[in-house]
Amino acid sequence: MHSFSEAFAEAASLLLSFDPALLEIVSLSLRVSLLAVLIAALIGLPLGALLAIGRFPGRNLLTIVVNTAMGLPPVVVGLVAYLLLSRAGALGPLELLYTPTAMVIAQTVLVMPIIAGLSRQSFVELHSEYREQLQLFGLSTRAQLKVLIWDARYALVTALLAGFGRATAEVGAVLMVGGNINHYTRVMTTTIAMETSKGNLAVALGLGMVLLLIAFAVNALVHSVRVRAERAAYV
Amino acid sequence: MYCEFLRRVLPIALASCVSAAAQAGTVLLQSTTSTQNSGLYDALLPQYTAATGDRVRVVAVGTGQAIRNARNCDADVLLVHAKAAEEAFVESGFGRSRSDVMYNDFVLIGPVANPAGIGSDMSVSEGLRALYDARAPFASRGDDSGTHKKEIALWLGASLAPEQHSGDWYLETGTGMGATLNIAVESNAYTLTDRATWIQFGNKQDHEIVLEGDESLFNQYGVIDVDPTHCPNVDHASATRFIKWLTGEPGQAAIAAYRVDNQQLFFPNAAP
C-alpha cells in the first residue's frame, strides 16, 4: 500500500526535522503519561501489595473490582471524567476540564488498576517466598509493604511499563477531557486521530511510528536494566 | 481535601509541562470540526492573539456535541453550523446572542465512476432521488452534527426516508466528518460534506464532487456567546471581545484571506 512508504518518509522527516510542533506534542504526551503513571504507581503499588498480603473483609471483592477495572474502556473513563470535571459537574468549580491536569487524572484512573492488578500477582509470588521471614522479624504491615515493593521492583517495572503503554496509547479519555487543544492539550494519539480524520493518513501513520519508536526506546531502556539485574541474579 | 490536592498539587506538577496556565484572556471555543480541520483557526487565531493578547483554545467536535458541551458551560464561545439548533440554544437561555460569521456550502461527493448517475446539472432532490433509486452506498454522519442535520433536511426535502435502508446501502457512521470521508472513500460511497473539509481532505483517492451549487446546500456558520447568567464561570468579557473581533472588520478580512490551494474556503457574511 502506497501509504506505508509515504508514512516512513513522513516519520523520518518528522523526526529529522525536530519539528517544534511535534516536539511539543511528544513532550506533552510523555509528561502527561509519566505523571499519570507516577501517581497511579503511588496508589496502585501499595494497593496491589495490600491485596496480595492484607487480610481484611472485602479483599476478594476489591480484587475482582481491580481486575475488572484493568480493562476499563478509555472512552468510558473519559466520559465519566468529563461529566465530573465539566463546569456543570460535581468537580466543575475546579475548572480542570480541557487542561493537561484533566488528562493526567483520566489516565491515572485508567492506569492505576493495571498497576495494582499486575503488581498484585508479583506480590503474591514474592510474599509466598518471604512470608515467614517477614512475620518472624515482626515487621508491621507498612514495613512489609516496603520490603515487598523494594524486592519486587524489577517485576513491578513491568507493571509500570504496561501502565505507561496504556497511557501513551489511549486516545478516548484524553480526547474527551483534554479536547485536543492546539499547543495546550494536544498529544500524540489525539493528533493521530485528528490527522486521520483530515485524511492525512501518511502524517498520521508517521506520528504513529514516532509513538512506537518512543515506546520501543522506553521498553529497551527498562529491559536493559532488567537484564543487568538478571545477570546479577537479583530477579 | 482531595479537591484541594487536585487544585494545588497537579497544576504545580504540570507547571513545567504547560507553557502558561489559564490567564485572564483565555477563550474556550467549542467548535465544529470543519473550521479546525480546514486549518482556518491556525490562520485566524494567531492574528487574534497578536491583536489582543487573548488566547483561544479550540475544542473541535461535532456541532451536536459542541452544543451539548456548551450547554454544560464547558465553553465561553460556540461556533457551529446548524442555525435552527443555534437559535434554540439561545432561546433556551444557554446563549446570550447569535451572529452570522461566514458561510460556505455543502457538496455531494462520490466515486468518479458515479454508479448512481448523478448529473452535475441536477438539483439536490433529484440527485438524492437518483442515489436512492440506485441504492448506491451513502455514508451518513449519523452523529447529530451540523452536516448530519443538513443531510436529514435534504432527504426530507426530497421526500425520501433512507433510514429504513440503514445498514444496507445507507451507512450511518456515527463519527466525525473526516472519519466518514475515509469510510466513503474506502467503501465507494457517496457522502455529504462541507466544501472546506473536502478541499483540505488528504485521502480523496478516486472521489470527487458530483453535485454542488444548489441553493439548499448553503452552509451558514454562526457564533454564540455562552450566557453568563446560566454559566457564571464563563469568561464573558473575553468571549464578547473575541466575537466582536471575529464578526468585525479584522476577523472578516482574515476569514476572506484564508485560502487552501488558491481556493477560498469560507466567505465572511457577518452583519456590519
Added chain:
Amino acid sequence: MSEVLPLSVRSLTVQRGGKPLLNVPDWQLQRGESVALIGPNGAGKSLLLRALTGLLDNGVEQAVSWAGQTPGPAVMSRCGVVMQQPLMLRRSVEANLYFALERALAGDALKAQAAQALHAAELADKAAQSARVLSGGERMRLAVARALALSPDCLLLDEPTASLDHSSARNVEALVSGACASGATLLLITHDLALARRLCSRTVLMHRGEIIADAATDTFFDSPPNSQAEAFVRGEYLE
C-alpha cells in the same frame, strides 16, 4: 532483656478440615537444652515449629508460652530461626544479614557483626553477590549464620543439613555446636540421626502429629523408650 525460656506447650492442637494435624498436650524445653526433633515426613515437626514461632494463627499461639509470653516479634527477636525458605533470594548475601541485624544494630556495629558472621560461615568473599547464586550449602550456611548473628537465646532449626554436601554440613554443624557451647538452647528438626546424637542431649520422636517418645539422646538410641522409637532407630517404617 526479658527471658524467653523455658518454653512450654499446653493443649496444642491444630486441625485442618476436621483432620487433626498436631496434638501436643504437654511439652517443655528447658533453658540450655539441645533437643533433636525427629520423625517421618508429615509427622508434624515443621508444623510444631511454626506453632512455636507464632506463624500459625487461629489462636494456636495461646497454647505456647515462652517464659510466659506468647510467640511474637518480642520473643522472636531473641530466637534464631531457620525455616525451609530461610533467605531473601532477591537480595545480596550481606543484605540478608543486614535485614536480620537491623533489628538490634546500626551503622558500623552492624557492618562489623555482618562481616564476622559471613566469615564464620565462610562466605566473606560472596558478600556482595545475590543470595540466589549461592549453592544449596552456601545458602544454608548463610541462613544459619543469619539466625546466629544476634547471639540468640534459642535456636530453632528446620533441617539445616538436609541435602548438603559433607563440607557444608560440617560447617553448619560447627556453627550450631558453637552456639550451643556458648549457652544457646537448641531445637533441631533433622532426619540425620547421627547429627542428632552428636549435637543433642535429648531426642523427641513425632508421629502423626503427636510426640510418641521423648528421652535423653543416649537412652533414646541405646535403649529406646518404646517399640515405635526402637523401630524408628532401627530404620523401619512407623505404622
